[in-house]
Structure formats: structure tokens, C-alpha cells
Amino acid sequence: MSGKKHNGTRALLAGLFSFVLVGTALFLLFNQQYIKDQITVWSFKPPAKVQNLEKNINFTNKGAFYFYAQQPEINGSTDFNKNCQRQEVGNPILGCYIASRIYIFDVTNTQLNGIEEVTAAHETMHAIWERMTMSERTRMSVLLEAAYAKLGSNANLKQRMDYYKRTEPGQFDNELFAIVGTEIPNLSPELEAYYKQYFNDRQKVVDYQAKYAAVFSGLKSQSDSLYTQLKTLGASIEARSTQYDTNVKQLSADIASFNARANNGGFSSMNEFNTERAALLKRSNQLDADRASISAAIDTYNATYAEYQKVSSEIEALNKSIDSIKELQPTPSV
Known part of the structure; x- marks a missing residue:
């Protein structure tokens, strides 16, 4: 009876060992990537x-x-x-x-x-x-x-x-x-x-992305706003300058006509002379004011353009900082 017990135990252990071997083999087979990792x-x-x-x-x-x-x-x-x-x-x-x-x-x-x-x-x-x-x-x-x-x-x-x-x-x-x-x-x-x-905490990673993306989007928004201002200012300055030049030419012609009439006795009274002269002076003063206003607008445009260039430089610097290719490779020599 004792020999039979030992034989049964050995058979059981052999069976268990075989089962473990098969299980291990199957695990290795189906988990190769995990084991490699x-x-x-x-x-x-x-x-x-x-x-x-x-x-x-x-x-x-x-x-x-x-x-x-x-x-x-x-x-x-x-x-x-x-x-x-x-x-x-x-x-x-x-x-x-x-x-x-x-x-x-x-x-x-x-x-x-x-x-x-x-x-x-x-x-x-x-x-x-x-x-x-x-x-x-x-x-x-x-x-x-x-x-x-x-x-x-x-x-x-x-x-x-x-x-x-x-x-x-x-x-x-x-x-x-x-x-x-x-x-x-x-x-x-x-x-x-x-x-x-x-x-x-997945949100932590999402917040990282939102924070640096806001740097880019903030500068882009600022650049777009400045560009819109420049377009509006530029169009206004161009239109006002064109009108100013037209008004200057017309006033110059009117002053020349006024002087010619004054020299040739073209006024019927001193009152008429003074009235027309006052009107010409008023127009001249208005043109001076227009010129000063346009000059101020040009100063604003130049300051806005300088700010636009600054923001553009910041955008360029940001873009360069995430670009691994810093410069073009030289042409190979023959």
C-alpha cells in the first residue's frame, strides 16, 4: 500500500508539473510583448x-x-x-x-x-x-x-x-x-x-497643453488684432491724405485767384475782400489741423506697426523653439 501511495503522489506531482509547464508555455506564447516590455x-x-x-x-x-x-x-x-x-x-x-x-x-x-x-x-x-x-x-x-x-x-x-x-x-x-x-x-x-x-490625473496633462497652447493663441490673437488695426488705420490715412492733397491744391488755386483779383482791383468793396480773405484763412487753418491730425494718425500707425513687428518676432521665436531643424543643410560639394 505504501508503494502505491508513493506512485500515486509521484504521478500527481508529475501531472501538476506538466500542467504548470503547459500553462507557462501558453502564458509565454500569448504574452510575448508584455514579457519583452x-x-x-x-x-x-x-x-x-x-x-x-x-x-x-x-x-x-x-x-x-x-x-x-x-x-x-x-x-x-x-x-x-x-x-x-x-x-x-x-x-x-x-x-x-x-x-x-x-x-x-x-x-x-x-x-x-x-x-x-x-x-x-x-x-x-x-x-x-x-x-x-x-x-x-x-x-x-x-x-x-x-x-x-x-x-x-x-x-x-x-x-x-x-x-x-x-x-x-x-x-x-x-x-x-x-x-x-x-x-x-x-x-x-x-x-x-x-x-x-x-x-x-489626466486633467493635469490636459492643463499643460491648454497652458502652452494659450501662449500661441494669445500671440496670434494679438497679432490678428494689430493687423486689423493697421489695415483700418492705413486705409483711413490713405483716404485722408488723398483728400488733404486735393484740398491743398484747391486752396492754392483759390488763393492765387484771390491774389490776382486783389492786385487787379477785382473786389467791389473792402468788406468783400475781407470776407473772402477770412474764408481762405479758415480753410487754411482747417488744413493745418487736418495735417496735424493725419501726422498723429501716422505716428499711431508707426507705433502699432512696431508693436505688430514685436509680436511677430515673439511668434517667430516660439515657432523656432519647437522646430528641431534650425537651418538648412549646406549643399554637398562635388
């Missing part, structure tokens, strides 16, 4: 700047896991341009997710604080999208496109999504997933619940 996270030593990004974004543990699994780098312009290829001239990019790596352009302009955090979170969403099952993507696509339909009045978003249609065919929902998750407040409960897996 876990090994990468264990081996990755993030630089301090990358750790600060992760802390500022306030990822959940799951979100931080997928962020670090892509071995994120913050690059200066030279390395960034090697790692991330621009799709269109005049459309600078701030980050990319390519070959399971995240690259972020190092934006040093303090007016745009938060832009690297939003970029890092955006690219992490691409990594998460890539790891979704087909059924999960299908479900998310329905929710995302419903959210996009509600944002139809957002012209900037439409312009961006049109850009992605041109440059990344077939990736519309992927890009929408990244943008909606990092930039759009007040989503449906289903979407909020999904993103909550990855962000402890």
Missing part, C-alpha cells in the same frame, strides 16, 4: 530628465510601465532629427514613437513648459494603442470617433487630423487616441475610465 523596464535606467517627465505627467504604475518600456529619450535637435523624420516642410514635430522607442524634442523655451510632458504622454498612448487587441481597438475607435464628432467646431483639431490623414494613412484612430487622451477635457465616462488606467 517587462525585461526592458527592468533593464532601463531612465535619466533624471526622463524621470521628471514621468513624475510631472503623473502616470499610474501601468502608464509608467508602458512609458519606460519604450526607453524614452529627450533629444537635442541633432539627435532628434536623426531619430524622428519630419513628414511635411513647415510642420515641425515634437516627438515620435518608432521601433518601440519614444523620442522627445528638448524644448528649452520656458514659455512652453509642459509641452514635453504632453508630447511624452502622447507618444506613450501610441505604444499602448499598438498593444491593444483588435477587439479593444474596435471598441475604442467607436468611442473616439463619437468624441471627435462632438468636437466638430474645433478647427485646429480638424486641421491636425487632416494632416495625419495625409502623412499617416490608416492611423487616424491611433492619433485620435493619443490626442483625445492628452488634450481634450470632459470625455465620455467610458473614455475617462479607459484613460484612468494610465493617468492618475
Whole structure:
């Protein structure tokens, strides 16, 4: 009886061991990407700047896991341009997710604080999208496109999504997933619940985006307002100057006529002479006032133009600060 018990125990243990082996094999088979990500996270030593990004974004543990699994780098312009290829001239990019790596352009302009955090979170969403099952993507696509339909009045978003249609065919929902998750407040409960897996406070990232976007939009609004003022002032000055020149010519002709009549006894009385002379003086004084007023308007125009140039320079500086291509490459010599 004792031998039979031992044999039964050994058979049971062998069966359990076989079951564990099969289970382990199946787990490895169906979780290859997760295992690869876990090994990468264990081996990755993030630089301090990358750790600060992760802390500022306030990822959940799951979100931080997928962020670090892509071995994120913050690059200066030279390395960034090697790692991330621009799709269109005049459309600078701030980050990319390519070959399971995240690259972020190092934006040093303090007016745009938060832009690297939003970029890092955006690219992490691409990594998460890539790891979704087909059924999960299908479900998310329905929710995302419903959210996009509600944002139809957002012209900037439409312009961006049109850009992605041109440059990344077939990736519309992927890009929408990244943008909606990092930039759009007040989503449906289903979407909020999904993103909550990855962000402890998604609104924090949305606020980063809103803050630096307000810098651009504020300057653009100021520039547009100044440009409208310049157009109005310029048209007014041109019209008034044209009328002033016409009035000066007419007054000069009338004064010449008045002097000729005075020299040739053309007035019947001193009263008539004084009356016409007073009228000419009044017109002359009015033209002096008009000239002073037009000169003041020109001064205002020049001051407004100087302000417009200043704002334009600020916009140019902002745009340069997010453009990794600082200058054209020299023509190769033969």
C-alpha cells in the first residue's frame, strides 16, 4: 500500500508539473510583448530628465510601465532629427514613437513648459494603442470617433487630423487616441475610465497643453488684432491724405485767384475782400489741423506697426523653439 501511495503522489506531482509547464508555455506564447516590455523596464535606467517627465505627467504604475518600456529619450535637435523624420516642410514635430522607442524634442523655451510632458504622454498612448487587441481597438475607435464628432467646431483639431490623414494613412484612430487622451477635457465616462488606467490625473496633462497652447493663441490673437488695426488705420490715412492733397491744391488755386483779383482791383468793396480773405484763412487753418491730425494718425500707425513687428518676432521665436531643424543643410560639394 505504501508503494502505491508513493506512485500515486509521484504521478500527481508529475501531472501538476506538466500542467504548470503547459500553462507557462501558453502564458509565454500569448504574452510575448508584455514579457519583452517587462525585461526592458527592468533593464532601463531612465535619466533624471526622463524621470521628471514621468513624475510631472503623473502616470499610474501601468502608464509608467508602458512609458519606460519604450526607453524614452529627450533629444537635442541633432539627435532628434536623426531619430524622428519630419513628414511635411513647415510642420515641425515634437516627438515620435518608432521601433518601440519614444523620442522627445528638448524644448528649452520656458514659455512652453509642459509641452514635453504632453508630447511624452502622447507618444506613450501610441505604444499602448499598438498593444491593444483588435477587439479593444474596435471598441475604442467607436468611442473616439463619437468624441471627435462632438468636437466638430474645433478647427485646429480638424486641421491636425487632416494632416495625419495625409502623412499617416490608416492611423487616424491611433492619433485620435493619443490626442483625445492628452488634450481634450470632459470625455465620455467610458473614455475617462479607459484613460484612468494610465493617468492618475489626466486633467493635469490636459492643463499643460491648454497652458502652452494659450501662449500661441494669445500671440496670434494679438497679432490678428494689430493687423486689423493697421489695415483700418492705413486705409483711413490713405483716404485722408488723398483728400488733404486735393484740398491743398484747391486752396492754392483759390488763393492765387484771390491774389490776382486783389492786385487787379477785382473786389467791389473792402468788406468783400475781407470776407473772402477770412474764408481762405479758415480753410487754411482747417488744413493745418487736418495735417496735424493725419501726422498723429501716422505716428499711431508707426507705433502699432512696431508693436505688430514685436509680436511677430515673439511668434517667430516660439515657432523656432519647437522646430528641431534650425537651418538648412549646406549643399554637398562635388
